[in-house]
Amino acid sequence: MYKLFLRSLISVLFLLGLSLYANAEFKVGFVYVGPTGDHGWTYQHHEGRNAVEALGIKTTYVESVPEGADAERVIRQLAQSGHDLIFTTSFGYMDPTNKVAKDFPNVKFEHATGYKREHSNVSTYSARFYEGRTLLGHMAGKMTKTNTIGYIASFPIPEVIRGINAMTLAAQKVNPDIKTKIVWVFTWYDPGKESEAAQALIDQGADIIMQHTDSTAPVQVAEKAGVWSFGQASDMQRFAPKSILTSIIDDWAPYYVERSIAARDGTWKQQDTWHGLKEGMVAMAPYNSAMGSDLIKEVEQLQKDLASGKAHSFTGPIYDQKGNILVAEGAVADDGMLAGMNVYVKGVEGDIPQ
Amino acid sequence: MEVQLIKIEKRNDVSRSIYFLTPVLAIFLTLFGGGIIFYILGFNPIEALKFFFITPISDLYGLSELLVKATPLCLIAIGLSFCFKSNNWNIGAEGQLIFGGIVGGGVALLFYNHDGFYVLPIIILSGAIGGMLFAMIPAILKTYFNTNEILVSLMLVYVAKLLLDYLVVGPWSNPEGFNFPETRQFSESARMPILFDGLRIHAGIFITLITVFLSWLILYKTYLGFQIKVSGLSLKTAKYAGYKGKTMIIIVFMVSGACAGLAGVGEITGPIGQLHRNISPDYGFTAIIVAFLGRLNPVGIIFASLIVALTYLGAETAQIFLQVPKYTGQVFQGMILFFLLGSDYLLFFKIKFLGLKKNEL
Numbered sequence A: 001m002y003k004l005f006l007r008s009l010i011s012v013l014f015l016l017g018l019s020l021y022a023n024a025e026f027k028v029g030f031v032y033v034g035p036t037g038d039h040g041w042t043y044q045h046h047e048g049r050n051a052v053e054a055l056g057i058k059t060t061y062v063e064s065v066p067e068g069a070d071a072e073r074v075i076r077q078l079a080q081s082g083h084d085l086i087f088t089t090s091f092g093y094m095d096p097t098n099k100v101a102k103d104f105p106n107v108k109f110e111h112a113t114g115y116k117r118e119h120s121n122v123s124t125y126s127a128r129f130y131e132g133r134t135l136l137g138h139m140a141g142k143m144t145k146t147n148t149i150g151y152i153a154s155f156p157i158p159e160v161i162r163g164i165n166a167m168t169l170a171a172q173k174v175n176p177d178i179k180t181k182i183v184w185v186f187t188w189y190d191p192g193k194e195s196e197a198a199q200a201l202i203d204q205g206a207d208i209i210m211q212h213t214d215s216t217a218p219v220q221v222a223e224k225a226g227v228w229s230f231g232q233a234s235d236m237q238r239f240a241p242k243s244i245l246t247s248i249i250d251d252w253a254p255y256y257v258e259r260s261i262a263a264r265d266g267t268w269k270q271q272d273t274w275h276g277l278k279e280g281m282v283a284m285a286p287y288n289s290a291m292g293s294d295l296i297k298e299v300e301q302l303q304k305d306l307a308s309g310k311a312h313s314f315t316g317p318i319y320d321q322k323g324n325i326l327v328a329e330g331a332v333a334d335d336g337m338l339a340g341m342n343v344y345v346k347g348v349e350g351d352i353p354q
Numbered sequence B: 001m002e003v004q005l006i007k008i009e010k011r012n013d014v015s016r017s018i019y020f021l022t023p024v025l026a027i028f029l030t031l032f033g034g035g036i037i038f039y040i041l042g043f044n045p046i047e048a049l050k051f052f053f054i055t056p057i058s059d060l061y062g063l064s065e066l067l068v069k070a071t072p073l074c075l076i077a078i079g080l081s082f083c084f085k086s087n088n089w090n091i092g093a094e095g096q097l098i099f100g101g102i103v104g105g106g107v108a109l110l111f112y113n114h115d116g117f118y119v120l121p122i123i124i125l126s127g128a129i130g131g132m133l134f135a136m137i138p139a140i141l142k143t144y145f146n147t148n149e150i151l152v153s154l155m156l157v158y159v160a161k162l163l164l165d166y167l168v169v170g171p172w173s174n175p176e177g178f179n180f181p182e183t184r185q186f187s188e189s190a191r192m193p194i195l196f197d198g199l200r201i202h203a204g205i206f207i208t209l210i211t212v213f214l215s216w217l218i219l220y221k222t223y224l225g226f227q228i229k230v231s232g233l234s235l236k237t238a239k240y241a242g243y244k245g246k247t248m249i250i251i252v253f254m255v256s257g258a259c260a261g262l263a264g265v266g267e268i269t270g271p272i273g274q275l276h277r278n279i280s281p282d283y284g285f286t287a288i289i290v291a292f293l294g295r296l297n298p299v300g301i302i303f304a305s306l307i308v309a310l311t312y313l314g315a316e317t318a319q320i321f322l323q324v325p326k327y328t329g330q331v332f333q334g335m336i337l338f339f340l341l342g343s344d345y346l347l348f349f350k351i352k353f354l355g356l357k358k359n360e361l
Helices: A002-023 A041-054 A069-082 A093-102 A130-145 A160-174 A191-203 A217-225 A251-265 A291-308 A334-338 B016-040 B043-051 B060-085 B092-111 B117-145 B149-169 B203-220 B223-233 B236-241 B247-271 B281-293 B299-323 B328-350
Strands: A027-031 A056-064 A083-087 A107-111 A124-127 A148-153 A181-184 A208-209 A227-233 A244-250 A272-273 A282-284 A325-327 B003-009 B349-356
Touching: A027 A041, A027 A069, A027 A251, A027 B003, A041 A056, A041 A227, A041 A244, A041 A251, A056 A069, A056 B299, A069 A083, A069 A093, A069 B060, A069 B247, A069 B299, A083 A093, A083 A251, A093 A107, A093 A124, A107 A251, A130 A160, A130 A208, A130 A227, A130 A244, A130 A291, A148 A160, A148 A191, A160 A181, A160 A334, A181 A191, A191 A208, A191 A217, A191 B117, A208 A217, A217 A227, A251 A282, B016 B043, B016 B299, B016 B328, B043 B299, B060 B203, B060 B223, B060 B281, B060 B299, B092 B117, B092 B247, B092 B281, B117 B149, B117 B247, B203 B223, B203 B247, B203 B281, B203 B299, B223 B236, B223 B247, B236 B247, B247 B281, B281 B299, B281 B328, B299 B328, B328 B349
Parallel strands: A027 A056, A027 A083, A083 A107, A107 A124, A124 A272, A148 A181, A148 A208, A208 A227, A227 A244
Antiparallel strands: A244 A282, B003 B349
């Protein structure tokens, strides 16, 4: 009798364990700030998700989640419904991500572009987009006739300022007379505002347009006006085939694949990732042949050197707008300085809005 | 050529019970229409509707979230019912919400690191006053300068949005926040008390319930409520009765603005806890649907706000579990309004087919 009881107990436990195991299928969740079809920021994160899905890992996404009170609920729902790893792909999800992470210690969280890792199950990640900007600066310096580069900027946060500076430094290296004109649009995605800004910059003599915003409007304005431009986040070539020299591509796929596998296999650890050309998180779209093969060769070499570490986007001497030295000759800026960058380098026009 | 002649006649005998039943009919038609849409998109309609309307509220957390989402919608819609009942078309509740949030948030920042029971009531009050003052702009322009309140109130939404943008990017941005467009997190004393541990439902719901009760009292038991009703039914009658139209217009806008301001302050001191650019996912506009779905009646509005809140939650759950596109939530809100207006039309008007007639043209 006792044996029978024990046997049935064991089999019940076994079945229970089996059903728990079946329920515990590994799942990865993604929270997007825009629609998957924005052809910019969210589109690229979605491509990253597709790469994870292609591995046979089950994934879920929620698109167009406002960065307000709703974000916390969506993140929590993903955690509650059995997702083991959750990517929150916009800066505005920083506090909600950390808040939910506190209540779900067994779920791993990955927050893009933020700086808060309040719990051991929260990692942050971002890309060294500024390395791509260095390449754009080189091309811009060589291609401009008016020596004026137009730059559409979103918010005066370190990431955007870093891009402006990296681009200007690289352009100055090949063309000392270069001037960078900036229009702040205070939005990440607003085709109307972005195209107005592009037009204003062209009217002020810019013959190169680049953007730190996500819509395809600026490159389309540039195409119409017959000036050069650069795409942002994804390859925007088909929206302005003549005008676009190249695009900086955010390639999240390798990172998402790596972290998903780590979380599935139990080797996931908290970290702060900042990958660039070397790891492939920043990639360049094909170069426009209108640049000429010599310039393309130069840029490809620079791209290799940045990836290998032979070249660095912020190599001294670097001066601020007033002529004070920021980085000494021969030195390179460290990551701490890059992460908190809040001054323009010499050659950028105007002041940072405060 | 022969044509079918149609005559549209007003019905004089609309029963009250049918009048309040049509919103329910509209909801059922929406469910039916939604099922068809899900089917066309390739989902099992029953399963999709279940994930949309039942799963989100099948646990305590979901119910709490439903109330968190319905609270601002209900508050704003109650305020709007004062305006709409008296034929004043305040379309700018979103702006009044944001302006209330700005004033309340400014006070919260002023009291940063201040303890004391008085902090939160001051913030709430200042938010309500902020929304009220902002709503008085279209009201005064309408009464004294004959402007169109629809346009003025709508345009002021953009003014409020841009002002908020300016403040969180510039002077009010978090000094330790690397220039990111957001303020500091408010101190604990400036936050709405949470009612249950682990849930987000906060004391703002009591403000909403008190407001609902007071509105019912004012609308149905006071002389002002009677004036509002008469003005809505016939402006001429109101004039003959000698009502002071101007004062009433300003009062209904003030009530409406104060409610929207309260909703804004409830969001920033409740689930959000700071000011940034996205304090409202267009609650002020969605509340217009809520107000009409609830028949401009305080109790009706409570139910309507719960249903519309559910369409938001449902869109999220349906995407999580079935990957249904998130925008179906907005499609559902649109369908509810469409079916409601459609059935209203058939309720108040008779369509008569007069048979085939020779076209003489």
